[in-house]
Amino acid sequence: MSDVIAATRERAVLGTSPTRPDAPAKVSGQFDFASDLTADGAVWGATLRSPHPHARIRSLDISPALAIDGVRTVLTADDVPGTNSFGLISSDQPVFAVDIVRFVGEPVAAVAADDPETCRRALEAIIVDYEILPALIDPEAALDPATPAIHPLGNVVRHQRIICGDPDINGEVTVEGDYEIGMQDQAFLGLEAALAIPDADGTGIELQIATQWLHEDRQQIARCLGLPEESVRLTLAGVGGAFGGREDISLQVHACLLALRVGRPIRMHYSRSESFLGHVHRHPARIWMRHHADRNGHLVKVEARYVFDGGAYASTSSAVLINAVTHTQGPYRCENAVVDGYAVRTNHLPCGAMRGFGVVQACFAHESQMDRLAAACGLDVLEIRRRNAMESGDRLITGQTVTSVAPVRRCIDETEALPLPDKAVGHGDHPYSLPGGAGLTTDTTDVVRGIGYAVSIKNLMYSEGFDDYSTARCTIENGVVSIKFATAEVGQGFVTLAGQIARSVLGVDEVVLEPIDTGVGSAGSTSASRQTWMSGGAVKEACELARDSVIASVALARGVEPGQLELLGTEIVDPIDGWRIAMTDAIQGVSVNEEAVYRHRPTVALNELGQGACHTAFAFAAHRAVVDVDVELGLVKVVQIATAQDVGRALNPISVIGQIEGGIAQGLGLAVMEEIVQVDGVIRNASFTDYLLPTIADMPPVEIALIEEPDPEAPLGAKGVGEPPTISSTPAIVAAIRDAIAQRHPEATPLSRVPVRPSDVVDAFRGLRPTDHDR
């Protein structure tokens, strides 16, 4: 890494914040997102979806749709040439339903027609006769062996226990609680869209797609199409955000099937309401936890039971579940644990990856518990966390030793040290300074200010023995340095970082990024906070090989040993003979083509007792929330978030800050407003009118301290930064709301679910004697 660090600061190298290479196109509307793409002769595709959470298809008649002028084809399960199923971990989800539909929104058929309106009419014309079946909507019922299985693979997707240390030990102090997390949507703004272009001879297909993982998509698509993988070529179309929601197959297979059938390019777009049905969501969860501590607040044992509602199909439920159970202890030392976790199937919308991936749910519970424990031990909420703060070298409840840098105490201390808001409740005369905002709902006197903290641990990269790797290629031809990778740029800024790495390693300033497609090996998924580490590592290694190759050719030309030369900034220097040559000159006439595959160290699957070094690395963060709560109406205005985050090394500080602020906004959303509401298995708020995302008026200023302790295990010293902001911001906000509520009435019921609805705050006071504050 010395060469990297030695790079001069003025250049757009690591540690600086160069502007995004795609920013000029994005600000001028010239950047092509998936929904902007078209091709000559393209027609449109659309999907027919189940209106029922659980039903048997008695009959399906597509002939009325085929009779409509302009309809090119209608496809059902009978038309899937390969395997009629897909899935990231278990291939349990049909491309088109066969006999049974298991959630509202399950694809039953797809049509291709000349325009979207004809598609719509064709969908309406398809006659499906459904026999309604009882819907399984209670995840606890899914655990009952007496409940009929709604899928051939059974209702329990995974059960994972963790037994660590002495399961029977008890602490002097115990606190317990039940917690509930609602279903959150990724709500990326750029809706699902694809352009599928069949090869002229019909034996292959090109798919331009907004996705998180081109190669995984390709594998699943090829299997469904019954084509060899090399006949399916994917190119990354502009991605309008992802957050986990593009890790699974949505419209990919349908678009390809339609294109191959009609022999024309297919454009397929989801509407917002369809998007809510068409991708997986964050798992709703019910969690029970009991914490044992000695009277000084040192953790003795954690007990937990998790039930994750995975919805109708498995997606990544099993991995989400183990992420939750293995993070039960939070960023705290604990030697004994008894944990039981279930991911179950219901007739709800399928759930899978979303930023935080199981740890969001666990963290809400363990941080709520830590506050309870602090109260029970008579300790300050930060003091109890400091006393238990994990350090590098500690053993987790899985038996895994934390080898990552683990500055938990620094996260806590530096968060606490960040300045508090300088303004009191309801400063200024603008309504946005108070809860309720423009609604002129609240007067200053109705508001109580609360402060809360939360701290988190998050695994980075893929776990449990997954062969996790990324590929990058560096070529130098005609004096031009090019980098190629299949890393999905979803907005996070890897395209900026790749150039920074190349400039730092190679000592050149001009770097060309090649199109992102399946023309190079897999990069793995843009998820699990892994691309800076994994694809960053691959680009670094590819560039190092290329650099060494250039140095070798310079050495050969000069008749010196390559080891005698070194790259200093932008120059190859011979310190012995005392000459130097600019790298930009050295690469002229050199032909280099180096590919690198970066793998993180292997992990293992958990055994039956939940033991095993299943994770790769960890990152930590602390959050402080300051909220103003209208305690009478239960409305919350988040006034400020402060955070100190363990980033290893800030390779691009502005990008890191952007990830932190953006992640916090999603954590804020889960804390106070975002929830997919399903009633009897039917989604009730599949629109942006009713699924509320934080607006600019809801998002407070964020005070940030970046903790830079380069991680020796990370190829660039940097940890992934995307997920931690989303994880502990939610419990910090809820802790702050609880603090405000407790100030109004110390015996108020502590909040135990997110999102906190206004009625939850009101109900917290139910049945209490009015205090002096109440009028």
Next chain:
Amino acid sequence: MPVFHPIDVDEAVELLARRGPRRILAGGTDEMVRINHGAAVGEGEEIVCLNNITELRSWAFESDRGVLVIGAAVPWTELASGAIATLCPSLAEAARTVGSPQIRNAGTLGGNVATASPAGDGLCAAVALDAVAVIRSAAGSRRVPVAELVTGPKQTGLGPEELITSFEIPLTEGYQGYAKVGVRNAMVISIAGACLVVDEQHGISRLALGSVGPTILRCPEAEPLITDVILNRSGNTARLDEIVDSVRSAARPIDDHRATADYRRHAVGVLARRLVTRAISAREENNT
């Protein structure tokens, strides 16, 4: 699908008098949502677009009658600030809470009343202000209080040949204010709203409640109490509690995905108490 751009109300109502299906389009903030979501415009359907009728987009204060006349297609942005905000603050406050700047630049009070959502912010203010809708058709015109025109959720007494051209709002002396509860700080549909208008001259007050019933509700029992508390300075905790209870009994909320009936009933009581308290403070400030 012919699109008509009548340039005056006469032409508009003549178009509406013709047979056949049609839609009236002003700001588009409701109607276009329906169209985008699949309520397709039929083959022979006519669109009557009101954007070119300047009469609908202007307003005037008729000082002789003490009436503010607001064209039905004046956009929210114009209602939320400037002279209208001074003359009729509660309408301005309601207008400011509608949607987003983009929506406020397009949406109109006429559309809000015709859409007749119980969550309509402008509609709630219009009812509290005792606004009268001036309705035109080829056959003539009629004037109907907004409170009577709106008969239920998305239901009005407007005929297919009729057009709301303006609202007449009698201006009053005394406090008026609008407040609403939404789960977000901006761009949010009300889950409970309330508008209070105190008419000192006539010694009455009107409290209208939004999002707690099939349509905007008035509070005939609470209103005399409110008047008494505000004008006779008889306010104390017990009296305020009585008002809150009365308001909550007047509410007829339902459970839905946005909020529970219990919460809506609770919230509308809180809003009523706050508006009354604001009215008392405003009066005290004026008197000092």
Next chain:
Amino acid sequence: MTGSKDDREFELTVNGKRLTVSGAPVGASLLSVLRDNLGLTGTKGACEEGECGSCSVMLDGNLVCACLVMASTVTEASIATIEGLAPSGTLSRVQEAFVDHGAVQCGFCTPGLIMAVSDLIDRQPNADRETIREELAGNLCRCTGYGRIIAAVESLLNEGDL
């Protein structure tokens, strides 16, 4: 998704140019006509009900959601889109500020936000932070948490103070 095809052509004035629209579905929104009939895909759609601001355009000088405007009703209006904000190959100062301050991540909300910010600084060059929030509350961004966007806007306002 709107009704059957309308054979009638109509014209729109977009970014100062008179353009002919043909083959648009009956009742089509300005958003879909800009994107699908005129090839102006810089204006984005993400909700089609006025709740995200991605399709913000200027209509006769007013910021509106193009998804809520019926295209065939604005034939006489002046429409300005992101494509017309700066001559090809150049950036307006709002666009530059977004690039420079890291206000762009996935970029899907960006064209709509840039239209809204351009409108804001034209009308209220001295806006304070709360006014910025009120004026931009109609534009959802899911990536940035708005922090860098506010930084970009404030840099423009501060410029005005100098």
